[in-house]
Amino acid sequence: MSATFTLVDxxxxxxxxxxxxxxxxxxxxxTSFLSEHPGGEEIMVELAGQDATEAFDDIGHSGDAKKQLADFLVGTLEGYVPGAAAAAGSTGAAEGSKDSSCTIQ
Ligand code: HEM
Known part of the structure; x- marks a missing residue:
């Protein structure tokens, strides 16, 4: 679990x-969790490929939900500064805009 990804990745x-x-x-x-998510699949897909920190925290997910995250971990975000996640854009350095560049949904 030591892989590092950029926002572009x-x-x-x-x-x-x-x-x-x-x-x-x-x-x-x-991906494998989408259909199982108690809050629905669509809400997750809307944030696909993006920073979902704010949305995840705003919902007030339970401790169980936070523990579940570990099952899906694939790596860490390059250049991540703890505590700065809410400042959208700051997590990806100069590599991308805040909005998803996804065009194939
Ligand atoms: C891997 C990421 C996520 C996991 C493991 C997860 C897990 C869960 C779990 C276990 C619940 C049931 C309630 C609870 O235990 O808190 C839940 C509810 C919910 N989740 Fe997530 N969630 C994830 C991401 C998100 C994201 C990104 C959103 C954002 C929009 C979201 C929106 C919701 C909503 C709206 C509910 C409430 C459903 C209700 O009470 O009717 N979740 N989630």
Missing amino acids: VKKHCTAKDCWMIIHGKVYDV
Whole structure:
């Protein structure tokens, strides 16, 4: 689990069939979890390939939900500064805009 990804890497995985997201500087492959997510698949796919930290925290996910994250971890985000996640754009250095560049959904 020592892989490091850039925001551009993560953005490539932006469909319901290949869905990665960033939460607190960690990169998760949640593809297999989409259909099981209690909050629904669609809400997750909307954030596919993006930083979902704010959305994840805003929901007030339970401790169980936070523990579940570990099952999907694939690596960490390059250049991640703890605590700066809410400042969208700061996590990806100059590599991409805030909005997903995904065009194949
Ligand atoms: C890998 C990431 C995620 C995991 C493991 C996860 C897991 C869960 C779990 C276990 C629940 C049930 C309630 C709880 O235990 O807190 C839940 C509910 C929910 N999740 Fe997520 N979630 C993830 C990402 C997201 C994201 C990115 C969103 C953002 C929009 C989201 C939106 C919701 C909503 C709206 C509910 C509430 C459903 C309800 O109460 O009717 N989740 N999630």
